[in-house]
Amino acid sequence: MELSCKSEYALLALLELADHYSEHEPLQIRQIAAEQSIPDRYLEQLLATLRRSGLVRSQRGARGGYILAREPWKITLLEVVSSIEGTDIQPSELDREAKSLEGLVIREVWHEAGRAADAVLQKYTLQDLAEKRNSRQQLDLMYYI
Amino acid sequence: MELSCKSEYALLALLELADHYSEHEPLQIRQIAAEQSIPDRYLEQLLATLRRSGLVRSQRGARGGYILAREPWKITLLEVVSSIEGTDIQPSELDREAKSLEGLVIREVWHEAGRAADAVLQKYTLQDLAEKRNSRQQLDLMYYI
DNA sequence: AGCAAACTCCGGTGGAGAACCGGGATATAC
DNA sequence: GTATATCCCGGTTCTCCACCGGAGTTTGCT
Numbered sequence: 001m002e003l004s005c006k007s008e009y010a011l012l013a014l015l016e017l018a019d020h021y022s023e024h025e026p027l028q029i030r031q032i033a034a035e036q037s038i039p040d041r042y043l044e045q046l047l048a049t050l051r052r053s054g055l056v057r058s059q060r061g062a063r064g065g066y067i068l069a070r071e072p073w074k075i076t077l078l079e080v081v082s083s084i085e086g087t088d089i090q091p092s093e094l095d096r097e098a099k100s101l102e103g104l105v106i107r108e109v110w111h112e113a114g115r116a117a118d119a120v121l122q123k124y125t126l127q128d129l130a131e132k133r134n135s136r137q138q139l140d141l142m143y144y145i
Numbered sequence: 146m147e148l149s150c151k152s153e154y155a156l157l158a159l160l161e162l163a164d165h166y167s168e169h170e171p172l173q174i175r176q177i178a179a180e181q182s183i184p185d186r187y188l189e190q191l192l193a194t195l196r197r198s199g200l201v202r203s204q205r206g207a208r209g210g211y212i213l214a215r216e217p218w219k220i221t222l223l224e225v226v227s228s229i230e231g232t233d234i235q236p237s238e239l240d241r242e243a244k245s246l247e248g249l250v251i252r253e254v255w256h257e258a259g260r261a262a263d264a265v266l267q268k269y270t271l272q273d274l275a276e277k278r279n280s281r282q283q284l285d286l287m288y289y290i
Numbered sequence: 291a292g293c294a295a296a297c298t299c300c301g302g303t304g305g306a307g308a309a310c311c312g313g314g315a316t317a318t319a320c
Numbered sequence: 321g322t323a324t325a326t327c328c329c330g331g332t333t334c335t336c337c338a339c340c341g342g343a344g345t346t347t348g349c350t
Contacts, residue, residue, distance in 0.1 A: 206318025
C-alpha cells in the first residue's frame with residue numbers, strides 16, 4: 001500500500017472543504033493550497049479529477065471555487081482514492097490474465113488482498129477523518145495542560 | 146493494490162521451485178525462466194533479492210542453481226512480496242509524518258488498510274498456491290470430460 | 291463594463307522506479 | 321582446466337509522479 005502524494009493531497013483538500021461545508025460558500029484553490037501547503041497548480045489538476053468523478057462541484061467566475069458535491073459523511077475514502085488513483089486503464093483488463101494457471105491463481109489472491117484494503121477505505125468517510133483529527137487535537141491540548 | 150511484474154515473476158519462480166522441492170536438486174535460472182516465460186536476466190536480479198532475504202539458497206558453479214531455503218508451506222506470500230517490493234527506505238520513515246494532524250490521521254487509516262491487505266497475503270503459503278492451482282487444473286479436466 | 295475566479299489545453303522538467311539487456315569476474319562439478 | 325552456473329556492476333528505455341508555466345475561454349459578482 002503506497003500512499004502517493006496525489007491521494008494525500010486530494011484527501012487534505014477534501015478535508016478542508018468538509019470543514020467549511022456548512023458555510024455553503026465555495027472555497028478557492030489558492031486558499032486550500034495555502035492552508036494545506038499544496039502546490040496550487042497541481043491541486044488544480046486533482047480537483048478537476050474529483051469534479052469529473054462527481055465528488056466536488058465547481059463554481060466559475062468571481063467568488064467561485066469548490067464545494068463538496070455531497071455531505072462529508074456520504075463520501076468514503078475509497079471513492080476519493082479510486083477516483084484519484086484509478087484513472088489509467090480499463091480497455092484490456094484481461095490482457096495478461098490468461099497467461100497461465102499460476103498467473104490466474106496469483107491474481108485471485110491479489111484481488112482478495114485488494115478487496116480487504118478497499119473495505120477499510122470504504123468504512124471511513126471524510127466526516128470520520130475530521131472527527132478523528134479533532135479528538136486527536138483535544139488529546140494534545142490535555143497533554144499541554 | 147498494484148500487481149507488479151516483479152512480484153508476479155518472483156512468485157511464479159518460487160512456485161516452480163516449490164514444484165521441484167522434493168528432488169533436492171537445484172533449478173537453474175534458464176529452466177525457470179523458460180518454464181514460466183520470464184526474461185532470464187531479469188529473473189536473475191529477482192532471485193538475488195530473494196536470496197538476500199533468505200527465501201532461497203543458491204549453488205554456484207556447474208550443476209548449480211536455486212533451491213527454496215524452507216519448505217513451501219513455511220513461506221508466505223507476504224514474505225515474498227515484501228522482500229521483492231519493499232527494499233527501499235527505512236532511514237526516515239518519519240520524514241513526512243509530522244506535517245499536520247490531517248496528514249497523521251490519513252497515514253493511520255492508510256496503515257490500517259495496508260495491514261488488512263498484508264493479512265491476506267500472510268495467510269497464503271507457496272504450498273497453498275500450488276494446491277489451488279492443482280485443484281483448478283482438475284476442475285478444467287472435469288469440464289473437458 | 292470590468293475584474294476575478296474558474297476552466298481547458300498546451301507544453302516542459304526532474305526524478306524515480308519498472309523492466310529489461312550485457313559483460314566480466316567468480317565459484318564449482320566433472 | 322574447462323564448461324557451467326551464479327554474482328556483480330553497469331547501462332537503456334519507458335512510464336508515471338510531482339510539479340511549473342502560459343495563453344486563451346467561460347462565468348458571475350459588482
